[in-house]
Amino acid sequence: MTHLQSLLDGSFALLTSLVAIILIVAALYRSTGKRRQEYIPGVPIIGVEGNASLADARERFRNNAKEMLLDGYTKYKGGPFYVPSPLGERLMIPPKYVEELKSAAVEDCDFVGTFFEMFEGRYTTMGDRSTLHPRVAKTQLNMSLGDILPSVREEIEDSFREALPLCDEWTEVAVADRFVTIVARVSSRMFGGTELSRHTEWVDSTINFAVDGFVLAQKLKAVPELLRPLVSRIFPEMKKISAHHETARKVIVPILERRETLPKQEAKPRDFLQWMTDEAKGVEKKKSFLSKIQLKLSFAAIHTSAAAPVQLLYDLCVMPEYVTTLRSELDQVLQEYGELNKQALAKLEKMDSIMKESQRFNPLLLITFERIITKNTTLSDGFTIPRGTTIGVPAQALSMDPDLYPDPERFDGFRFVKTGEKGALREQYAASNLRSMAFGYGRHACPGRFFASCEIKMIMSYLLLNYDFKFPEARKERPSSAAVETQLLPNHDATICLRQRPSRVWAN
């Protein structure tokens, strides 16, 4: 009896523990918000053809996303397909569906949610539901481009002098990181003037916030989702991310406090921080909030814009025949305008075109227009996208479509000047339409793309005017980009030989 009683007691204790474990697991599972993926019948998954399993395809996608996306786009052109991914299969949608979804309600077609998913936003703090920075970028930043360009020019000169000092002799340097520093400084000048752009700790934080967040996200993805809340604490990047926020607070809050004491009759600074301060509503007015958002904006602005001139520089080193034409366009424009102001930059049509062509081959993002569909959504032709599906557009594959870009495999630096002669705006570098989706599309299309376009043109102009450049003798091919899932990072180890030109800086 006693034996049976203790056996029953033991079983009861075991059962209670089991129930408790199941409840905890269920609660944790719910708290992660992850549901079992519902696939759309008949929609193919790229990479699982033949004997390949879904797990194989997901693994292959990590490093071969570019080829697999192109494969899917070519095979199922005009129709949807899934790309395999450890995060769950992502649904690539054709342009007709993009058009329908471009202005869907934010809560039904969630853009910020993709940051939380892809960059583990809960831990990396990447992604923010505040609309303050996109609001300000769409309005004040874009309206003020002409006014802020002189300070951008000055910062380019100063940061080039520090990051890439001019030398009479050919000097071999790895350029990628130096361009990140230049762009971080130039962006910071636009964010908050020289108080930010010359503040080394701030500039380092804006660069490394993205790097640490990216590394942490990759590490966390290798850990089962349930364990991430616990495991995240042991990764050093977690502490580094907190330190970047602390730097942002320490640097920005005093700037904002000083600005409050400026006499009313004094002209307000013309920078992003000031525009955000003026536009902020409710909790957005808190200085600590503004510092957090400014750091997050640096994530959107810096590595994205720094990748473009590096990739174009690599292109020009393998195709030096473009350099003379670009320099003579610059000469003509400088002669006409005397300086690189907004109108002058708009006249750099060949430069604009080659930037776009370079981006067509090596964009930073292979997929754009990424959104999470938060409720079952039926489109006009009856196609239903289940709740929880992450959608996107294979933007790079689209830019290789021969129906949109004749002879797409050929690098034709000035192809967009030719079609642009008909006055088609859609062919500009900063265009956002159904055939040019590098900057996304619709409600969330990159609001910083016009600034980015000016900034990249100015950086390339400065480079072309002041430096000769070539690859070292030993390099026979263009350095390949590093594919990390759907991102294509410019090669960070490649070196370039640079030499001072009989310098003109910018002046005519």
Ligand code: HEM
């Ligand atoms: C070449 C450089 C850049 C590239 C390739 C790029 C690309 C993108 C893309 C693909 C999106 C998502 C669009 C969509 O899904 O529809 C985006 C959003 C965004 N970008 Fe950029 N971007 C660049 C530079 C910048 C710069 C310089 C800024 C700020 C000054 C910026 C600020 C933003 C913001 C705030 C958003 C979010 C918009 C929203 O929440 O509605 N970007 N960008």
